[in-house]
Amino acid sequence: MALLNIRNLTVRFATSTGSFTAVDGIDVSVDAREVLAIVGESGSGKSVSMLAVMGLLPDTATVTADEMTFDGHNLLQMTAQERRRVIGREITMIFQEPIASLNPSFTVGFQIEEVLRLNLGLSHHAARARAIELFKAVGIPEPDAKIRAYPHQMSGGQCQRVMIAMAIATNPRLLIADEPTTALDVTIQAQILDLLMDLQEKHGMALILITHDMGVVAETADRVIVQYKGHKMEEADVLSLFEAPKSPYTRALLSALPENATGDRLPTVSDFFGAEGVSK
Amino acid sequence: MSYVVEGIDLTQDYDVPGGMFGGAKTVRAVKGASFAVEKGKTLAIVGESGSGKSTLARIVTLIDHQSGGVLKIDGQEVDISKKRPDHTLRAKVQMVFQNPYGSLNPRQKVGDVLMEPLLLNTKLPAAERRARAEAMLTRVGLAPEHFNRYPHMFSGGQRQRIAIARALMLNPALLVLDEPVSALDLSVQAQVLNLLADLQEEFGLTYVFISHDLSVIRYIADDVMVMHKGDVVEQGSRDEIFANPKHPYTRQLFAATPVTDIEAIRQRVARRKALRSGQISA
Numbered sequence: 001m002a003l004l005n006i007r008n009l010t011v012r013f014a015t016s017t018g019s020f021t022a023v024d025g026i027d028v029s030v031d032a033r034e035v036l037a038i039v040g041e042s043g044s045g046k047s048v049s050m051l052a053v054m055g056l057l058p059d060t061a062t063v064t065a066d067e068m069t070f071d072g073h074n075l076l077q078m079t080a081q082e083r084r085r086v087i088g089r090e091i092t093m094i095f096q097e098p099i100a101s102l103n104p105s106f107t108v109g110f111q112i113e114e115v116l117r118l119n120l121g122l123s124h125h126a127a128r129a130r131a132i133e134l135f136k137a138v139g140i141p142e143p144d145a146k147i148r149a150y151p152h153q154m155s156g157g158q159c160q161r162v163m164i165a166m167a168i169a170t171n172p173r174l175l176i177a178d179e180p181t182t183a184l185d186v187t188i189q190a191q192i193l194d195l196l197m198d199l200q201e202k203h204g205m206a207l208i209l210i211t212h213d214m215g216v217v218a219e220t221a222d223r224v225i226v227q228y229k230g231h232k233m234e235e236a237d238v239l240s241l242f243e244a245p246k247s248p249y250t251r252a253l254l255s256a257l258p259e260n261a262t263g264d265r266l267p268t269v270s271d272f273f274g275a276e277g278v279s280k
Numbered sequence: 281m282s283y284v285v286e287g288i289d290l291t292q293d294y295d296v297p298g299g300m301f302g303g304a305k306t307v308r309a310v311k312g313a314s315f316a317v318e319k320g321k322t323l324a325i326v327g328e329s330g331s332g333k334s335t336l337a338r339i340v341t342l343i344d345h346q347s348g349g350v351l352k353i354d355g356q357e358v359d360i361s362k363k364r365p366d367h368t369l370r371a372k373v374q375m376v377f378q379n380p381y382g383s384l385n386p387r388q389k390v391g392d393v394l395m396e397p398l399l400l401n402t403k404l405p406a407a408e409r410r411a412r413a414e415a416m417l418t419r420v421g422l423a424p425e426h427f428n429r430y431p432h433m434f435s436g437g438q439r440q441r442i443a444i445a446r447a448l449m450l451n452p453a454l455l456v457l458d459e460p461v462s463a464l465d466l467s468v469q470a471q472v473l474n475l476l477a478d479l480q481e482e483f484g485l486t487y488v489f490i491s492h493d494l495s496v497i498r499y500i501a502d503d504v505m506v507m508h509k510g511d512v513v514e515q516g517s518r519d520e521i522f523a524n525p526k527h528p529y530t531r532q533l534f535a536a537t538p539v540t541d542i543e544a545i546r547q548r549v550a551r552r553k554a555l556r557s558g559q560i561s562a
Binding site for chain 1: 329466467468469470471493494499500535536538540541548552
């Protein structure tokens with residue numbers, strides 16, 4: 001049985017011009033220890049569906065689904081108290097802007113210790129010791145000193161390592177990473193992806209990686225979901241997706257990669273669909 | 281051989297004022313960059329944050345003056361600290377920025393955005409300014425009826441087309457493009473890269489193209505200059521650098537760039553399978 005199972009997820013936003021459907025009837029499932037990449041361009045709904053799982057959408061959003069279960073527990077019918085035992089503990093999430101994700105007014109040590117005290121009930125002393133261990137595990141140099149640093153005193157890559165340390169602090173079974181390396185330089189991106197894959201393997205977590213970057217997908221995923229304008233275009237294991245993409249949209253995305261350019265011009269999505277856009 | 285733009289040992293120092301805990305110091309952001317670009321060619325500058333690539337772009341576009349070295353535009357030595365550039369020189373060098381949301385004035389209609397360079401730098405009558413702006417809109421893949429719309433009514437890719445159109449209004453010889461496609465979606469990125477290639481051919485434009493994305497650079501560049509912490513660590517033709525990167529930092533960049541090579545994916549999937557079956561049987 002899948003660890004996370006979502007069937008027919010729809011997310012609508014109430015806007016001044018009426019209702020807008022950001023995610024339209026999407027199925028997502030991820031097995032324990034699996035790396036699932038959700039790939040799409042802006043407006044594809046790739047982040048929104050995962051924010052719906054985490055309950056992080058604003059009040060203007062209406063979330064409906066036929067099924068949304070984690071480890072057999074129904075996420076839709078949980079009380080707030082029950083949800084808190086799952087969200088942030090069993091399922092954790094990291095975001096695109098690591099520096100903006102941390103509170104600038106508190107040291108990074110305080111912020112990770114807060115997670116440890118509230119979720120695991122550790123004492124101040126034990127939380128400090130565990131925080132230093134976690135900083136070591138995510139490759140932060142001089143963890144004893146860095147634990148007293150404020151976010152602005154660290155680089156973007158180091159802040160993302162802090163975020164990852166916080167996200168694995170509770171030994172979650174599912175980590176959702178929303179564009180974790182988009183704001184980072186390419187050499188730092190490679191280090192962070194290596195770290196995520198390493199931790200995923202070591203802790204046996206499932207990992208959902210939301211990205212727009214086909215290169216990142218190629219180097220990390222077991223299975224891939226391609227989304228466009230709130231619809232699922234294709235779902236396949238990573239090798240089949242790159243070797244024999246079935247959906248015209250996936251083919252268009254792959255051929256728009258400059259590294260796959262064969263002639264003088266890059267094919268664009270409209271070359272594949274005409275001006276009227278993509279239909280399912 | 282004449283070059284459209286030439287830099288000889290350019291350096292740039294920034295003074296960092298002393299704070300609570302330390303005295304003032306000088307940071308050398310560009311430590312001697314030399315390059316020359318022929319008409320109609322593209323020089324790509326690659327580097328990560330802090331490499332000095334944007335600092336160099338500000339020197340080339342006559343925004344900041346260099347601390348040392350010589351900058352030549354069309355063979356003429358230019359030093360904006362001694363003499364303010366005149367209209368002809370300003371018209372020769374134009375720039376396109378990374379963020380098309382930040383580089384257009386939200387209160388200015390697209391038509392006014394395009395006509396402003398003509399208003400400031402030429403004595404063309406209003407009707408002619410308008411005609412040229414409308415023609416340019418069509419040229420970059422928009423329509424004359426977009427003339428009276430505001431920037432917020434356009435998508436990111438369309439806004440970048442507007443920014444490119446604005447840069448071309450004065451018939452520049454040199455276009456400095458600072459990460460022009462990194463804020464765009466993949467499919468839109470392809471369209472904008474195609475547009476840039478077309479415009480280069482049509483107008484004989486010379487590009488200085490700044491990017492951190494090696495796959496984009498491989499597609500668009502003739503020559504490549506790799507910068508790291510203010511130093512030019514390697515430069516040469518695109519084919520040379522991509523076939524045989526010599527400097528360790530260039531190699532590191534190549535190794536870090538994710539690729540979608542089928543064989544590489546096949547090997548990774550096989551490795552992972554082997555690792556897993558090993559763990560399960562153990």
